[in-house]
Amino acid sequence: MTERALLAGGAGFVGLHLARELLERGWRVTIVDDFSRGRRDRALDELLEGEAELVEHDLTRPLAGGAAARPDLVVHLAAAVGVGNVSAAPAAALRTNLLSLDNVLAWSLDAGAGAFAFSSTSEIADAAVAMGLASVPVGEEAPFVCPDLGAPRASYALSKACGEMLVRATAARHRLPATIVRLFNVYGPRMGSAHVVPELIERALAGGDRVEVFGAEPTRAFCYVEDAVRALLDLVPLATPEPLPVNVGNDREEIAIGELARRVLALTGS
Secondary structure, three states: OOOEEEEEOOOOHHHHHHHHHHHHOOOEEEEEEOOOOOOOOHHHHHHHOOOEEEEEOOOOOOOOOHHHOOOOEEEEOOOOOOHHHHHHOHHHHHHHHHHHHHHHHHHHHHHOOOOEEEEEEHHHOHHHHHOOOOOOOOOOOOOOOOOOOOOOOHHHHHHHHHHHHHHHHHHHHHOOOEEEEEEOOEEOOOOOOOOHHHHHHHHHHOOOOOOOOOOOOOEEOOEEHHHHHHHHHHHHHHOEOOOOEEEEOOOOOOEEHHHHHHHHHHHHOO
């Protein structure tokens, strides 16, 4: 019997790569998205020509018809993200992220989902690292710290921390097998230009003989999106009603931003 998956936010960056991987493994995929961040393009159309279907829906409103189609897996990726978006409307980001998760969890229970996966964030541990309470590479035991509730960006990390609590409590109460996946610095095709790697590439391709970076010494460990997707799916069989968070990223290669810029310049011939 063909396995079925529902991807909330499946038309977004990670969601589309996840949908493609599931389809290649023989799954049937339902993508739910309101296109506030996901986009309609040829990549999405190609999936819809296969065994994927699209439901356009604002997930801050309840999903209907859950009991009609039992999914083997529900993955919640939908969220208000991006430094600019969250900073401009922190309350809206908090509301969107918590309401959408609550609605998808309720639908999953009604539909009798086989497993639930929640996409959390590395920002859960960012403040702890900055305050010296955790080291890099970051372990799952690092504490969540919110040093300033008045900071606009705090709403995103707070929404994900509350989201993890909501998933844990719901999974435990209803015996729903679940997993929490914290994605660290995922990059790749279709992520949009407002991120480090594509932004540097665009600057290099724009011409000139230099790329300006605002601080060459800070380092990042980037994880390619296909690797992140495979790791997420590898964790699904380990879902449990007492889910523990798992950090997914690249713990083998850390690179300074200045060196990253030099590599981009070399690859683009600038």
